[in-house]
Amino acid sequence: MRVVIQRVLESSVTVDGQCIGAIGRGMMVLCGFEPADTEEDLAWTARKIAGLRIFDDAEGVMNLPVTAVDGGILVVSQFTLMASTKKGNRPSYIGAAGPDIAIPLYERFKALLSAETGKPVECGRFGAEMKVALVNDGPVTICMDSKNKQ
Numbered sequence: 001m002r003v004v005i006q007r008v009l010e011s012s013v014t015v016d017g018q019c020i021g022a023i024g025r026g027m028m029v030l031c032g033f034e035p036a037d038t039e040e041d042l043a044w045t046a047r048k049i050a051g052l053r054i055f056d057d058a059e060g061v062m063n064l065p066v067t068a069v070d071g072g073i074l075v076v077s078q079f080t081l082m083a084s085t086k087k088g089n090r091p092s093y094i095g096a097a098g099p100d101i102a103i104p105l106y107e108r109f110k111a112l113l114s115a116e117t118g119k120p121v122e123c124g125r126f127g128a129e130m131k132v133a134l135v136n137d138g139p140v141t142i143c144m145d146s147k148n149k150q
Helices: 039-051 099-117
Strands: 002-015 018-023 026-032 062-064 072-077 130-145
Touching (some): 002 039, 002 072, 026 099, 039 099, 072 099
Antiparallel strands (some): 002 026, 002 130
């Protein structure tokens, strides 16, 4: 599982001209899944995101997690995070999980992240043509791969 986390002042996702998810201050999380991803990968990633200290404390030091600033989380599934660019100039997405595997992983990940933060997460729509908007704060962008836990 791969995620890209962006600290944002605001973020939203629109499908067919309708806003389906939006947050103010918080994190916008793009997530990609591969067939080998497990419950352990999902749980580890949800815990890491919930505890990630990327928000400023009173001294202006990145020392607080999203829960300490009452921030929101917007999660958007993005299979292109699993792209391989080893050969040629056209990315290969063969390593990305297909919808039959990725949808249950996506739904479970959202539930685990909500449980870790104690509040609902906003989300995109799996497989839809989405327009994602954000105002990156910092900018702060963190990439994580559950296969690199150690």
